[in-house]
Amino acid sequence: MNQLMAIRAFARVVEAGSFTKAADSLDMPNATLSKMVQELEAHLGVRLLQRTTRRVTVTPEGQHYYEKTGLILRDLEDIDTSFNIARSKPRGHLRIDIGSSTASDVLIPLLPDFMARYPDIRIDLGVSDRSADLISDNIDCVIRGGALDNSSLIGRQIGLAEMVTCATPAYLKQYGVPAYPEELKNGHKLVSYVVSLNGRAMPFRFLCDGEKTEIKTEHRVGVNESNAHLAAGLAGLGIIQTFRYAASPALKDGTLVEILKKWRPAPYPFHVVYPHNRHLTHRLRVFIDWLVETLPQRLNSA
Structure with a gap:
């Protein structure tokens, strides 16, 4: 058993609340993911997850293990990121959720500039006015207007729209x-x-x-x-x-x-939001910095 991979697989199931969602986000077969978690449970000698036909719930032991190993995973990501920043440009995959008009009128016209600056970053945009679950849907960040009302999320204001x-x-x-x-x-x-x-x-x-x-x-x-x-x-x-x-x-x-x-109404604030327990990767950091630099003018374009 690759214990580190199994820990990451288990953490993704906890965050997604589903083996199917977790397997999709990790790009692996559902059966492979399930086997990895079972082997981890056998290795530890405890049940981490309770499975039914409808849902997956975390046992008390599983919640404790998730919290403890989460610290280790974030430390490893910090170490990897420090080396990546030192030796290379940011790279990898960003999943971003954004409202419809903000996508078509603000972000997408500006994206060629970002893609030219960071050609090794691949972006998937989820475009909808419906609220997304950043954890279970494995979304890196959300761009939304209005006041922030979720204490489990971290938000950074990126501009005001008239x-x-x-x-x-x-x-x-x-x-x-x-x-x-x-x-x-x-x-x-x-x-x-x-x-x-x-x-x-x-x-x-x-x-x-x-x-x-x-x-x-x-x-x-x-x-x-x-x-x-x-x-x-x-x-x-x-x-x-x-x-x-x-x-x-x-x-x-x-x-x-x-x-x-x-x-005229008061200007409407826009924020980029991400989970507080999600590591801020190098690629997400440069994307947020780019948003703060470029979006304010576009939000107020007339």
């Missing part, structure tokens, strides 16, 4: 141009962005002279994906509040018109 409130000229001709945020409650049609995690519509937020206003009213249409949300606004379904970087082309060619400029 928000705009807008609608089509045809809509404004039919329903009128609101002069104040409160007028949105009087006969206007709103297209809300709906958060996938909880199904709640984001309120329309406004800021003027330090005073914050939130408009919570029944929306005409709710959309839980950012590109489709913008498309609904472009289709004339109602007023939307979205990122300027996403709406910029439509604002420039006049297919959307910004309204309530005096009450």
Whole structure:
């Protein structure tokens, strides 16, 4: 038995919560992974995992072993990383999860620069507005907007995005141009962005002279994906509040018109987030540093 490989396999099962997910992330057959964990259990003389047809749970002994060996694995990664930094360019595979419009309008147009700087790094992008489980899905980092609310994650702010409130000229001709945020409650049609995690519509937020206003009213249409949300606004379904970087082309060619400029929302923070128990590899470190360097300007492009 290769004990180090078996320990890494066991740790991946614990993190993924599934033999199948762990095997996929390690690029090995499920049967091979299962055999490695069984041999590790036989070597230790304890059961590390309880297996049923539906799920895998960690025994108390398994949890203790995972915590202790995790320290060793991270120390080994630190040693390997120190040698890699000293002798070579960062290399390997990065799995990144990112929201839809942020991917298409912000990150992807900038990626050629990153790939030119670090040709030995391979990137897989998971593009969705749905929240991802970084541990079980074996994701290196997530790029998301909004406040951080998960203490098990480490976040670094990478920029602020300007928000705009807008609608089509045809809509404004039919329903009128609101002069104040409160007028949105009087006969206007709103297209809300709906958060996938909880199904709640984001309120329309406004800021003027330090005073914050939130408009919570029944929306005409709710959309839980950012590109489709913008498309609904472009289709004339109602007023939307979205990122300027996403709406910029439509604002420039006049297919959307910004309204309530005096009450623009506060800039929206974006973070890159990764698990606190995940080693910060050389490739992830340079990617985060590159994000901090390049994304702020793109998030505020108009």
